[in-house]
Amino acid sequence: MWLPQIEMLHQAGYRCLAPDTLGCGHSDMAPRLGDYHALKITGDQRALLNHLGIEQVHVVGHDWGAVIAWMFAAHFPQCTQSLVAMSVGHPTAYARSGVRQKLVAWYTYFFLLGGLADRLLAGEGWLSLRRVFRGHPQMDEVLRRLREPGRMTAALRIYRAAIAPVLLKRQPQVAAPTLGLWSEGDIFVVEAQMTASAKFVDGAWRYQRLHGGHWMSLEQPEHISALILDHLGRCVPVTARTAPAGQG
Numbered sequence: 001m002w003l004p005q006i007e008m009l010h011q012a013g014y015r016c017l018a019p020d021t022l023g024c025g026h027s028d029m030a031p032r033l034g035d036y037h038a039l040k041i042t043g044d045q046r047a048l049l050n051h052l053g054i055e056q057v058h059v060v061g062h063d064w065g066a067v068i069a070w071m072f073a074a075h076f077p078q079c080t081q082s083l084v085a086m087s088v089g090h091p092t093a094y095a096r097s098g099v100r101q102k103l104v105a106w107y108t109y110f111f112l113l114g115g116l117a118d119r120l121l122a123g124e125g126w127l128s129l130r131r132v133f134r135g136h137p138q139m140d141e142v143l144r145r146l147r148e149p150g151r152m153t154a155a156l157r158i159y160r161a162a163i164a165p166v167l168l169k170r171q172p173q174v175a176a177p178t179l180g181l182w183s184e185g186d187i188f189v190v191e192a193q194m195t196a197s198a199k200f201v202d203g204a205w206r207y208q209r210l211h212g213g214h215w216m217s218l219e220q221p222e223h224i225s226a227l228i229l230d231h232l233g234r235c236v237p238v239t240a241r242t243a244p245a246g247q248g
Contacts, residue, residue: 001138004221005060005228012229017057019048021068023154025145036154036161042072049079058232059176062086062217063188064158067094067166074172082235083178084228086216087189089197090174095167097193104188107132111159118152135187137218177204179231181224185213206231 002018009016020027021041030036045068049057058081061069066088073080074090088094094101110127111117120127122143129146130139146152178201182194191209198205208227210216217224 001062001215001218005217005225008222008225008229009232014058014232017048017052019045021045021065021158023151023157029150029154030157033157033161036157038068038071038158038162038166039075041068041158042075045072046076046079055079056081058082058084058235060084060086060228063088063214067091067162070174071166071171073174073176073178077175080174080176082232083174083176084181084231085178085194085197086181086224087183087186087194087214089180089182089189089194090200091166091171093196093200094189094193097190097196101190101193104190107188108159108163111156112163114153114156114160118156121156122147122152135213136215171200174201175203177231177235178206179227180205180207181210181216181227182207183210183212183214183216185211188214 006016006018022036022044023029034040049055056079059069059072061067061084063086066085069083069085070088070090073083089097110132117127121129121132124130129143133139133142136142146155178197180194180197182189182191184191195207198207210220210223212219
C-alpha cells in the first residue's frame with residue numbers, strides 16, 4: 001500500500017523503509033499473544049534501525065501503523081525527527097474520544113473473540129473482513145494474504161495485545177513535529193480523536209482534514225505523497241534524509 005509514497009520519497013532523495021511488522025506480510029509469526037505487545041513491535045523497529053546503523057528517522061503510519069508510529073515517536077523521541085499519523089490519532093486521544101468513537105470501532109471488540117472472529121473474518125458472511133472493511137481498494141489481495149495459515153490470527157493478535165496496555169494506559173507525549181491526517185469519509189475513526197491529539201504533541205502540530213475515505217494512501221496516493229513530502233521538508237535539512245513508512 002505504500003509503493004506510491006516510497007517511489008516519490010525515493011525520487012526526492014529519501015531512503016525509505018517499509019518493514020513487515022511481526023506476523024504481517026512475510027515476517028515470522030510469534031507463538032504467544034504477549035509477543036504482539038505494541039511496545040515489543042516498536043522495539044523491533046528500533047532494533048532494525050540499530051542493525052542498519054540509522055540514528056534518526058521520520059516516521060509515517062496509517063491506522064494500526066499510525067498507532068505504532070505514535071508509540072515509536074513517544075517512546076523513542078531521540079530517534080524521531082518527525083511524525084505523520086494518518087487516520088488514527090495519539091493512542092490516549094483515541095481512547096478518550098467518547099461514545100461515538102466507541103460505536104464506530106465496534107469491529108475492534110469483535111476482533112477480541114479469539115477463534116470465532118478468526119474464522120468469520122476469513123469467510124464471506126456479514127462478519128467477513130470483506131464486509132467489515134468494505135470499500136478497501138485491494139480487499140482480494142488482503143484476503144489472499146490473511147487466508148494463509150495463521151496469518152489472520154497473527155493480525156488479530158496485534159489488536160488483542162494492545163487493548164489494555166496501549167489504550168487503558170496514558171502514553172507519553174510526542175516531542176517531534178507531527179502532521180495528523182484524517183478523511184471526512186472515514187467510517188472507522190472520528191475526527192475528534194485526531195484533533196485532540198494536539199494535546200499530546202509537545203512539538204509543532206499540524207492537522208489537515210481531507211476528502212475521501214479511510215484508505216487514503218490507496219485512494220489518493222499522489223496527494224498523500226505530496227503532503228508527506230512537504231511535512232518532511234519542513235522538519236529536516238536536505239542533507240539528512242531517511243523515511244520509514246509504518247504498516248497500515
